[in-house]
Amino acid sequence: MVIILFGPPGSGKGTQSILVAEKYNLMHISTGDVLRAEMELDSELGLAAKSYVQQGKLVPDDLIINMLMALVNNLDKNKKGVLLDGFPRTVSQAEALEQNFAQFGKKIDLLIDLEVGYQELIDRMLLRGEQTGRIDDTLETIKKRLQVYTDQTIPVKTYYQQLNKYLSVNGIGEIDTIFNQISSHIDKLK
Ligand code: ADP
Numbered sequence: 001m002v003i004i005l006f007g008p009p010g011s012g013k014g015t016q017s018i019l020v021a022e023k024y025n026l027m028h029i030s031t032g033d034v035l036r037a038e039m040e041l042d043s044e045l046g047l048a049a050k051s052y053v054q055q056g057k058l059v060p061d062d063l064i065i066n067m068l069m070a071l072v073n074n075l076d077k078n079k080k081g082v083l084l085d086g087f088p089r090t091v092s093q094a095e096a097l098e099q100n101f102a103q104f105g106k107k108i109d110l111l112i113d114l115e116v117g118y119q120e121l122i123d124r125m126l127l128r129g130e131q132t133g134r135i136d137d138t139l140e141t142i143k144k145r146l147q148v149y150t151d152q153t154i155p156v157k158t159y160y161q162q163l164n165k166y167l168s169v170n171g172i173g174e175i176d177t178i179f180n181q182i183s184s185h186i187d188k189l190k
Contacts, residue, residue, distance in 0.1 A: 001026065001081030002106060003186060004088070006156065007114030009145045010121040010128070011171045012178065016114065017085040019179050024186060027076050030085040031064060034071070054135055056144030058089055058152060065096045072100070089153045094160070109189050111160040112182055114171035121146060 001024065005013045014030060021028035035053060038046030045067060049059045058064075068087050075082065088094040101107055116124075122142055129137025136145065160166040169181045 011114040056141040113168040116171040
């Protein structure tokens, strides 16, 4: 099973991904978490990514696609599949994923979109910035990330809608309520 958890920055993908990965025994791959770990280590990839992340821009597709493919092609055999969180974020990334999976006889089952309005997203990320000091959770960078989402990431929705693999969930409400809605979409796949 391969599920994509999709949505704007601040929509709660990370929170929900942890719950979904646990419930369905999926390997959780968060490109944002991997990048933050690499930046912490000052690795080659971390250093290459840092200025983009800090400015609220996307890390270039070639870097991200190589990073992601290395992860998905090296899956934990005890897991029942993969939960992608923060990838794909551009149509090129979606196409690369599709091509790579086709080679290995794998396919994406579903993209679930967490829908949250603009002001709520800003409020959530400002709060997270205060609580965690995340370098990209400042007002200016948050606005830039939302603009990048509109320009470069929204087209990924259309891509999966055309493949009939798109479903959405209201991302405002109790964590458990949202999780139950996501779960009911996944349960229909079985
Ligand atoms: P959020 O969804 O709240 O923006 P993430 O942790 O998913 O948080 O991502 C943080 C940053 O990492 C993004 O703003 C971007 O710079 C980079 N990043 C994460 N995933 C990708 C991706 N698939 N392609 C390009 N850049 C990415």
